[in-house]
Amino acid sequence: MPASLPPGLPVVPEGPSEPLHSAQHQSFSMSADEFEAAVQDALNSIPDKLARAMDNVAVFIEDDYVPRPGEDPDTVLLGLYEGVPLTERDSWWDAGSLPDRITIFREPILEICSSREDVIHEVAVTVVHEIAHHFGIDDDRLHELGWG
Secondary structure, three states, X not given: OOOOOOOOOOOOOOOOOOOOOOOOOOOOOOOHHHHHHHHHHHHHOOOHHHHHHOOOXXXXXXXXXXXXXXXXXXXXOOEEEEOOOHHHOOOOOXXXXXXXXXXXXXXXXXXXXXXXXXXXXXXXXXXXXXXXXXXXXXHHHHHHOOOO
């Protein structure tokens, strides 16, 4: 497994240095089209070399994560990577494999954000976080690097 994020990504994400949620927090309202544009902007900001290295991955936006049977019903996710990381693929993988799936969850992100800038930042961090999973980087390492 790689010891750091793929080349081209900063070590620590830029953006608000204080937590996005607080006791007085009000969630931010944003249309589905505006949110989709924020996700597209985050994807467009991925360096070309890194974007070209991504293989057979599709990005989706859903309103909210629905916990699966056996999961804590209060599970909240901002994003989810489902697939086989590049670091774990063998020669067998290509034979008819479905694309990896990255899902960005709109409602939980809006819930923790209080401004358009917060949403744009949180979407960017979430997109990078899930793409890093595609490259085989686990949650512990992402948290160490500030992309948790």
